[in-house]
Amino acid sequence: MDHLSTHHDDRSARLRAGKERLSAGLPGAAPSPLLARSWQRCVSAGLAPDRAAGEAPHLCGAELRAAQERVSDLALRARPIIEYLYGQIRDSGCIVLLSDCNGFLLDAVGDPGFSGRAARVALQPGASWAETDRGTNAVGTALIEAAPVVVHGAEHFLERNNFLACAAAPLTASTGELLGVIDISCDQRVYHPHTFGLVRAAAQMIENRMFEMSHLRDVKLRFHASRQGVGTLAEGVVAFGADGTLRGANGAAMQMLGLRREDLGQVSAVEVFEETVEALLARERRGGGEPLELRPPGGGRVFLRVDMPRAARPARPRTIWPTDALAALETGDPLVARAIGQVRRALGRAIPILIHGETGVGKDVMARAIHAAGPRRGGPFVAVNCAALPETMIEAELFGYAPGAFTGARREGAPGRIREAADGVLFLDEIGDMPLAMQTRLLRVLEERVVTPLGGRPAPVDFALICATNCDLRRAVAEGRFRADLFYRINGLGVALPPLRRRTDLDALVERILRLDAAGETVRGVAPGLMAAFRAHDWPGNIRQLANVLRIGLSMCEADETEIGWEHLPDDIAEELRGGARPAKADAPVAAVAPAPAVPAASLREGADQLILQAIEAAGGNMSRAARRLGISRNTLYRRLALIREDGGQPG
Numbered sequence: 001m002d003h004l005s006t007h008h009d010d011r012s013a014r015l016r017a018g019k020e021r022l023s024a025g026l027p028g029a030a031p032s033p034l035l036a037r038s039w040q041r042c043v044s045a046g047l048a049p050d051r052a053a054g055e056a057p058h059l060c061g062a063e064l065r066a067a068q069e070r071v072s073d074l075a076l077r078a079r080p081i082i083e084y085l086y087g088q089i090r091d092s093g094c095i096v097l098l099s100d101c102n103g104f105l106l107d108a109v110g111d112p113g114f115s116g117r118a119a120r121v122a123l124q125p126g127a128s129w130a131e132t133d134r135g136t137n138a139v140g141t142a143l144i145e146a147a148p149v150v151v152h153g154a155e156h157f158l159e160r161n162n163f164l165a166c167a168a169a170p171l172t173a174s175t176g177e178l179l180g181v182i183d184i185s186c187d188q189r190v191y192h193p194h195t196f197g198l199v200r201a202a203a204q205m206i207e208n209r210m211f212e213m214s215h216l217r218d219v220k221l222r223f224h225a226s227r228q229g230v231g232t233l234a235e236g237v238v239a240f241g242a243d244g245t246l247r248g249a250n251g252a253a254m255q256m257l258g259l260r261r262e263d264l265g266q267v268s269a270v271e272v273f274e275e276t277v278e279a280l281l282a283r284e285r286r287g288g289g290e291p292l293e294l295r296p297p298g299g300g301r302v303f304l305r306v307d308m309p310r311a312a313r314p315a316r317p318r319t320i321w322p323t324d325a326l327a328a329l330e331t332g333d334p335l336v337a338r339a340i341g342q343v344r345r346a347l348g349r350a351i352p353i354l355i356h357g358e359t360g361v362g363k364d365v366m367a368r369a370i371h372a373a374g375p376r377r378g379g380p381f382v383a384v385n386c387a388a389l390p391e392t393m394i395e396a397e398l399f400g401y402a403p404g405a406f407t408g409a410r411r412e413g414a415p416g417r418i419r420e421a422a423d424g425v426l427f428l429d430e431i432g433d434m435p436l437a438m439q440t441r442l443l444r445v446l447e448e449r450v451v452t453p454l455g456g457r458p459a460p461v462d463f464a465l466i467c468a469t470n471c472d473l474r475r476a477v478a479e480g481r482f483r484a485d486l487f488y489r490i491n492g493l494g495v496a497l498p499p500l501r502r503r504t505d506l507d508a509l510v511e512r513i514l515r516l517d518a519a520g521e522t523v524r525g526v527a528p529g530l531m532a533a534f535r536a537h538d539w540p541g542n543i544r545q546l547a548n549v550l551r552i553g554l555s556m557c558e559a560d561e562t563e564i565g566w567e568h569l570p571d572d573i574a575e576e577l578r579g580g581a582r583p584a585k586a587d588a589p590v591a592a593v594a595p596a597p598a599v600p601a602a603s604l605r606e607g608a609d610q611l612i613l614q615a616i617e618a619a620g621g622n623m624s625r626a627a628r629r630l631g632i633s634r635n636t637l638y639r640r641l642a643l644i645r646e647d648g649g650q651p652g
C-alpha cells in the first residue's frame with residue numbers, strides 16, 4: 001500500500017510539473033497526446049493549475065429548466081440508464097452526471113456521501129464543466145475531443161479538481177450531432193478501471209434509444225461483423241428514409257462502413273450495400289429470417305438484418321403533472337388517499353407540513369405535488385437535502401452569505417436557498433439530519449420570518465415550508481438529537497406515506513410509472529408472471545426501487561415489445577425478485593407470501609456478515625478478490641459492507 005501511494009504521489013508530482021512547465025511557456029510532457037492537447041488548450045484559454053480564469057457560469061432556476069427542456073428527449077431517454085448505471089456503482093462513492101453539448105450539467109444521481117464533496121467543486125446541475133471554464137476534465141474534454149475520456153487525479157488541469165477521477169463518454173445523435181456527455185465521477189482513490197467501460201456502454205445504450213426514437217418511421221439495417229453481434233449493443237445501425245436516402249447511422253456503423261457525416265441525406269442503400277432495401281428484405285425473407293451475409297464496398301464482411309418501421313402510433317401526451325397534481329397521486333390506496341385528503345385541507349393555509357415515510361415512498365414527489373396544487377404554484381419550489389450537505393456548507397447554502405463573507409465564497413455573495421424560495425415552497429428533505437446548531441438558526445427564521453445571511457443584514461422572507469424525514473423524529477427529540485421546539489414548529493400537519501409493501505394499488509402504480517416513463521414507446525405493461533413476483537416482493541426501496549426496476553426493464557425492451565418480462569431484467573434483480581419465493585419456471589407466478597425462513601433472519605444475516613468479513617480478511621482487503629470468492633459482485637459487496645458498518649459489525 002505504501003509502495004502504491006508513493007508511486008501515486010510521484011506520478012501526481014510529475015503531472016503537476018508538466019502542467020507548470022506548459023503554463024510557463026516551456027515544453028511540458030503530458031502522459032498522452034489527448035492530455036497534451038487539452039492542457040495546451042487550457043493554457044491558451046488563460047487558465048493556470050492553481051487558479052481558474054474567472055467564475056464559471058452556473059445556470060439557476062429558470063435558466064437551468066430551459067436548458068433541461070431543450071434536451072428533454074435526451075434527458076428522458078437517459079434517465080433510466082443513468083439510474084441503472086448508478087445502481088451498478090451505488091455505495092462506491094460515485095456520482096453519475098449528464099451534461100448538454102455546452103458542458104452544462106443537467107442531471108446528477110449520486111452517492112449522498114460523495115455528492116456533498118462533489119457539490120463543493122460544483123458537480124451539480126447548472127454548473128458548466130466546459131474545458132474553457134474548468135480546465136481539463138472528463139465532461140469538457142470529451143465534448144471537445146468527441147471521444148470517451150478518463151481524467152484521473154492530477155491529470156485535471158486545475159488543482160482544485162485533482163481529488164476527482166472522472167470517466168465520460170460523448171452522446172452522439174444518429175446525424176453525428178453531439179448531444180451531451182454522460183460521466184461517472186468519484187474520489188480518485190476509489191476509482192475502478194471498469195468505470196470507463198460502464199460509462200461507454202451506458203452512452204451506447206442512450207444513443208441506441210435516441211436512435212430508435214429518431215427513426216421510428218425509417219427502415220433500419222442492423223449489422224455486425226459476426227452473426228452473434230447482430231442485435232447487441234455493438235451492432236452497427238443505419239436508417240433509410242421513405243425517399244431511400246441515408247437518414248442516420250450510429251458510431252459503429254459509421255466506422256464499419258467508412259461513412260462520413262456528409263453522406264447523410266445523400267447516399268442510398270445501393271451505394272452502401274450494393275442492393276436496394278427491398279432486395280435485401282426479399283433475400284432475408286427467402287432465407288427464413290436469418291441474418292444476410294454481405295460484403296459491402298466499404299470493406300469487410302457483415303451479417304445484416306432488415307428492420308421495417310412500425311405502424312404509425314399516436315404520440316402520447318408527455319405532461320408529468322395534470323391539472324390537479326395531488327389527484328394524480330391517488331392511485332387507489334386508502335392510506336395514500338387519506339394523506340392526500342389531509343394535505344388538501346392544509347393547502348393555502350400557513351401550516352408547515354411534515355411528510356414521514358421510509359426511503360423511496362414518494363415524499364419528494366408528494367412535496368412537489370403539494371406545491372403544484374397549491375396557491376404558490378407560480379412561485380419557486382426549492383428543495384434542499386439536509387443529509388447531502390456537509391455540515392460546514394449547510395449554513396451558507398441555506399441562509400446565504402454577503403459578498404466576501406469567507407474565503408472561497410462567490411464574489412457577489414449568495415442569497416441562500418431560503419431566500420430563493422421566496423413566494424414559493426421550501427422543501428427540507430431529511431430534516432432529521434440537520435445539525436443542532438442549524439436547527440436553532442432555522443427555528444429563528446421560522447419564528448421571525450427573517451433570514452440573516454453570513455456577514456449580511458437581516459432580510460424578510462415569505463415561503464411555505466414542507467419537511468420530510470424517514471427517521472423517527474419524536475425519538476430523535478427524546479434522544480436530544482432534534483430540538484423539540486423545532487419539531488413542533490415544522491410538524492403543523494404530519495402526513496405519513498405508507499411503504500410500498502402495505503399499499504394496495506401496486507398495479508395502478510406500475511401503470512402510472514410506465515405511463516410517465518415510457519411516453520412514446522410501445523411498452524404498456526408487465527408480464528403476468530413478473531407482476532405476480534412484484535406483488536410478492538417486499539420492496540425495501542419502495543417506489544424508487546419499483547420505478548428503477550421498471551426503467552431498467554423498459555430500457556432493455558426492444559423497440560416493438562409491449563410488455564416487460566423476466567427476460568428484460570438483469571440477473572441480480574431477477575434473483576432478488578425471486579428471493580424467498582419458489583418459482584419453478586422463469587415466468588411461473590410466485591407465491592403471494594414468501595415462506596417464513598426456518599432460521600430467524602437476524603442470525604442468518606449475522607452468519608452471512610461473518611462470512612463476508614472473513615472473505616475480506618482472507619483476501620487481504622482486496623475487495624475484488626473477496627467478491628470473487630463470495631461469488632457476488634463488487635458493488636453488492638460494498639453495499640453489504642456498508643450495512644454491516646451501519647449495524648456496528650466492524651470495528652473502525
Ligand SMILES: Nc1ncnc2c1ncn2[C@@H]1O[C@H](COP(=O)(O)OP(=O)(O)OP(=O)(O)O)[C@@H](O)[C@H]1O
Nearest residue numbers: 329358359360361362363364365470513543544547
Ligand atoms: N406516486 C408516484 N408515481 C410515480 N412515481 C413515483 C411516485 N412516488 C414516487 N415515485 C418515484 O419513486 C422515486 C422515489 O420518490 P421520492 O424521491 O419522492 O421518494 P422519497 O420518499 O423522497 O425518498 P427519500 O426518502 O430517499 O428521499 C422517484 O423516482 C419517483 O419518481
